[in-house]
Amino acid sequence: MTSISKLVAAAVLAAALAVPASAEDGKVADYKLPNGVELVVIPDHRAPVVTHMIWYKVGAADEVAGHSGLAHFLEHLMFKGTAKHPAGEFSKVVARMGGQENAFTTSDYTGYFQRVPSADLKTVMAFEADRMTGLQLTDEVVLPEREVILEEQNQRIGNNPRARLSEQISAALYLNSPYGRPVIGWRHEMEQLTRDDAIGFYRRFYGPNNAVVVIAGDVAPEAALKLAEDTYGKVAPRASIPPRERPREPKPIAARSLTLADPRVEMPIIERDYLVPSFHTAKPGQSEALEVLAHILGSGSNSRLYRALVVDKKIAVAAGAWYESSALDDTKFGVYGSPREGVTLPQLESAIDAAIAEVAGKGITAEELDRTRTRLIADAVYAHDNQASMARWYGSALTTGATVKDVENWPDRIRKVTAADVQDAARQWLEKQRSVTGYLIKDTSPQAERRS
Amino acid sequence: MTRHLTSLALAALVCLVLASAAQAVTIEKIVSPSGIHGWLVRETATPLVALNYAFHGGSSQDEADKAGTANLAADLLDEGAGDLDSATFHRRIENHAIEMSFQVGRDYFHGSLRTLNDHRDEAFGLLGMALTKPRFDADAIERVRGQVLAVLRRETTNPNNLASRSWWHTAFPNHPYGHEARGSLETVPQIGAADLRDYVRRAFARDGLTISIVGDIDARTAGELIDRAFAGLPAKSDLKTIPAATPQGIGRRIVINLDVPQAVVTFGGNGIERDDPDFMAGYIVNHILGGGSFSSRLYREVREKRGLAYGVSDSLVWFRRAAVVLGGTATRADRTADALDIIEKETKRMADNGPTAEELAAAKSYLKGAYALSLDSSSKIAAQLTQIQLDNLGADYIERRGKLIDSVTIDDARRVAKRLYGGGMLVTVAGKPKGLASSGTAN
Numbered sequence: 073m074t075s076i077s078k079l080v081a082a083a084v085l086a087a088a089l090a091v092p093a094s095a096e097d098g099k100v101a102d103y104k105l106p107n108g109v110e111l112v113v114i115p116d117h118r119a120p121v122v123t124h125m126i127w128y129k130v131g132a133a134d135e136v137a138g139h140s141g142l143a144h145f146l147e148h149l150m151f152k153g154t155a156k157h158p159a160g161e162f163s164k165v166v167a168r169m170g171g172q173e174n175a176f177t178t179s180d181y182t183g184y185f186q187r188v189p190s191a192d193l194k195t196v197m198a199f200e201a202d203r204m205t206g207l208q209l210t211d212e213v214v215l216p217e218r219e220v221i222l223e224e225q226n227q228r229i230g231n232n233p234r235a236r237l238s239e240q241i242s243a244a245l246y247l248n249s250p251y252g253r254p255v256i257g258w259r260h261e262m263e264q265l266t267r268d269d270a271i272g273f274y275r276r277f278y279g280p281n282n283a284v285v286v287i288a289g290d291v292a293p294e295a296a297l298k299l300a301e302d303t304y305g306k307v308a309p310r311a312s313i314p315p316r317e318r319p320r321e322p323k324p325i326a327a328r329s330l331t332l333a334d335p336r337v338e339m340p341i342i343e344r345d346y347l348v349p350s351f352h353t354a355k356p357g358q359s360e361a362l363e364v365l366a367h368i369l370g371s372g373s374n375s376r377l378y379r380a381l382v383v384d385k386k387i388a389v390a391a392g393a394w395y396e397s398s399a400l401d402d403t404k405f406g407v408y409g410s411p412r413e414g415v416t417l418p419q420l421e422s423a424i425d426a427a428i429a430e431v432a433g434k435g436i437t438a439e440e441l442d443r444t445r446t447r448l449i450a451d452a453v454y455a456h457d458n459q460a461s462m463a464r465w466y467g468s469a470l471t472t473g474a475t476v477k478d479v480e481n482w483p484d485r486i487r488k489v490t491a492a493d494v495q496d497a498a499r500q501w502l503e504k505q506r507s508v509t510g511y512l513i514k515d516t517s518p519q520a521e522r523r524s
Numbered sequence: 525m526t527r528h529l530t531s532l533a534l535a536a537l538v539c540l541v542l543a544s545a546a547q548a549v550t551i552e553k554i555v556s557p558s559g560i561h562g563w564l565v566r567e568t569a570t571p572l573v574a575l576n577y578a579f580h581g582g583s584s585q586d587e588a589d590k591a592g593t594a595n596l597a598a599d600l601l602d603e604g605a606g607d608l609d610s611a612t613f614h615r616r617i618e619n620h621a622i623e624m625s626f627q628v629g630r631d632y633f634h635g636s637l638r639t640l641n642d643h644r645d646e647a648f649g650l651l652g653m654a655l656t657k658p659r660f661d662a663d664a665i666e667r668v669r670g671q672v673l674a675v676l677r678r679e680t681t682n683p684n685n686l687a688s689r690s691w692w693h694t695a696f697p698n699h700p701y702g703h704e705a706r707g708s709l710e711t712v713p714q715i716g717a718a719d720l721r722d723y724v725r726r727a728f729a730r731d732g733l734t735i736s737i738v739g740d741i742d743a744r745t746a747g748e749l750i751d752r753a754f755a756g757l758p759a760k761s762d763l764k765t766i767p768a769a770t771p772q773g774i775g776r777r778i779v780i781n782l783d784v785p786q787a788v789v790t791f792g793g794n795g796i797e798r799d800d801p802d803f804m805a806g807y808i809v810n811h812i813l814g815g816g817s818f819s820s821r822l823y824r825e826v827r828e829k830r831g832l833a834y835g836v837s838d839s840l841v842w843f844r845r846a847a848v849v850l851g852g853t854a855t856r857a858d859r860t861a862d863a864l865d866i867i868e869k870e871t872k873r874m875a876d877n878g879p880t881a882e883e884l885a886a887a888k889s890y891l892k893g894a895y896a897l898s899l900d901s902s903s904k905i906a907a908q909l910t911q912i913q914l915d916n917l918g919a920d921y922i923e924r925r926g927k928l929i930d931s932v933t934i935d936d937a938r939r940v941a942k943r944l945y946g947g948g949m950l951v952t953v954a955g956k957p958k959g960l961a962s963s964g965t966a967n
Contacts, residue, residue, distance in 0.1 A: 170893015219831025226786035450621030
């Protein structure tokens, strides 16, 4: 998932630091069509190509319990054709253009994109508008695709012990929020998903009044607006789209821990995830402070965790921290480490605890704060160099409760983060009872031997 | 001053217009004051400079019993240089928001650098230190070696790595292309500081250097920056010659037993050299069989129709002294044999009949249009220019490429399909595929 730091800054940066090639470059336009489609245009005329994305405000967290994996399954099935265009035609047309296409699903949103020559923008918009409400599904295409998502589950999770650990930690961390469900789904439920499930979900959530269109690249905002009116603008809104109110987390009161033993583990890992506010659920300034904290604690070779565990104490081969700020509901702040040979996971855990306690107790230095702000703001300038990243950042912000203005104001808010804010964030949010600590260890039991 | 003027005088302008594109990528061939050549694209839209460069001599320069030497050197270049220790060097990089990375392939050492305009002198200066005065301090070597070994150990139970390593070992036995750039659990512990210094001395030189810069700078400034980073290098490299090789083990199937829910398959055979007149025909045919889009034959047959895998693809991979066609997929244990059967059938069908005229036209259209997507950011353009230079394609390649694609006939496509896919494949599988065993013999 995208970090809001990059996300946001993007637009502003041009204003703050850059000399745009044309007056229009870097100025983001934001429109709302009468039928509810939101359109965001990010002009970048360096190459004659555009990145066209449509984001639906629906994800795995909007599934009905017992049907995990449905949002992602539907994403796959969206390529199976409509009344107007049979299966494969859209992809064939995109390929003829020399375009790239794909789609993705998270807990909060589902996105589809095409990267094509700018002259072909209208064509892909027309196709995308058509499948907004025109999808047609038969068991003939649905059933093989269900096998595909089961193979995807194997590839992403089943074959990967590290991913299995993260899945278990999330399931334990969220006591009430649907974020505890894996986006890909639980296998026993994925195996039961049907055509009717998919169509039902589609009719409930897909429509112009639940969509954000983001276009980055070689197009003028007014021209993009006209194209959107001629395509998406013609689709009738869906009456059924429910408000996005998911069960919220209670106040966490117990530190939890779990151990996943797998015979394939050759590199043990400790990962601890804390329940923390997202940009959307945080009070002003909190999310930005968490962003700076994650960077100082665990991003790169200068970070606290890397220096303490890998360089100074020499007890780890890897260590770091991260924060997922773009989420509609309360989200995760993670710390992790992998021990050197001969070091145990509890030893590593104590050292991680000590590094966190030091930030919470003594705070951070002015140099750390400066370096982090410089780095976060520069990330945004670099982001500006890539139209696809820009589109993705705006899209993920707008589907997780942020506005274009939030995105544009972000660098100013980051500049306002003080050392005291960062220390407070560590004190307030990195409390053990807010967390689940997971150990990934090698399973050396005889059963494991027999299985292999 | 005079030298600056000289270099400016030498700068040649080549204007290249992307096929059917409103914009132009204009490549300037520049020469630095000290005489180092490079390609520059001026890009004023973003306030940054992106550098991409390469030295001849990648992991194929490693001694067999010290495989991983070039890679370890690359991992250590930002761990201290000149009078800056590791911590100071890293701080200088981050304080200026510089992005510096190094990567080792079989034939080349690749580097990239991205910096805001304001910090470009610092960025190129630090790069120069890293390349000409790496410290290779003992504690840094041990720390980074430990990290490399931890990852290599983890990979001993990862099906993707096992299938891939087995393929390369079998295809290129006793040849430097057969070993992973990162080396192995046996070889990495053997590498000493002297080996790292020796690699740097032999490979980092001005005669084996390729440079591409994209950014908001003129030729003169670019030349000065080039010198800041590269003028301190020795004039001549000292590389060992790599013998030509063709992949071995064709017709063999190797199964590596591993308890995972999904078997991972690597398949491939002899490829086509980049300077072969039939390269473009091969590139197109491969795209039709198993290229990255949602329209390839393998994608349709293996994924769309039967749901046997999430992904399946193959691609042409070329080196200076060998070329292969290499593909992969991952399928559940009880259907692995079916998936392999389909891949083999489709490959044979392509070898026997080639593509249809319609497929050929669609592939040409895709490959021509898609090129612009690889040129839409400064970093991507810089990387593309380096590849064009390494492949000796000439500064007009971006312009010529469309015509090269168009000139491939259906007869070319059929002939090259037979050549690429008619010779059989080496297949490696990691997992517990039902009813599938190793077959064929080592030669």
